[in-house]
Amino acid sequence: MTRKPHDPTHHTGWCARDHRCNHAEHRSDDIAVTIPGHGRAVLTRVRDSQGREYGELRARIHLDPDEYTARVQLRTALTDLRGLLSRAADYTRRSA
Numbered sequence: 494m495t496r497k498p499h500d501p502t503h504h505t506g507w508c509a510r511d512h513r514c515n516h517a518e519h520r521s522d523d524i525a526v527t528i529p530g531h532g533r534a535v536l537t538r539v540r541d542s543q544g545r546e547y548g549e550l551r552a553r554i555h556l557d558p559d560e561y562t563a564r565v566q567l568r569t570a571l572t573d574l575r576g577l578l579s580r581a582a583d584y585t586r587r588s589a
Contacts, residue, residue, distance in 0.1 A: 517542040520549075531555055548581075 521538040532554040540546045554570055556563040 519540040524536045525533060526535075527533040532552060534550060534552040537549045537551075538546065539549050552570070554566060556566055
């Protein structure tokens with residue numbers, strides 16, 4: 494039986510093809526960026542069981558011990574993340 498390229502159970506060219514793939518979900522190897530003393534971000538490409546693809550972003554940010562400063566850091570991260578997501582979504586609309 495030949496599987497179609499968009500079949501969610503078919504491994505993709507970028508798929509890690511290991512324990513990260515489960516329940517018809519496929520995941521790439523992680524791409525990590527570490528900025529010593531500041532934090533780390535990990536990006537993973539994912540195809541879900543419906544065949545939709547998305548990027549999964551996880552980040553750790555070193556927070557200041559001062560509560561007020563830590564809250565400002567988190568608010569800044571969320572604001573910048575909103576901008577990042579908006580720009581990425583807008584890019585897909587422009588390229589279509």
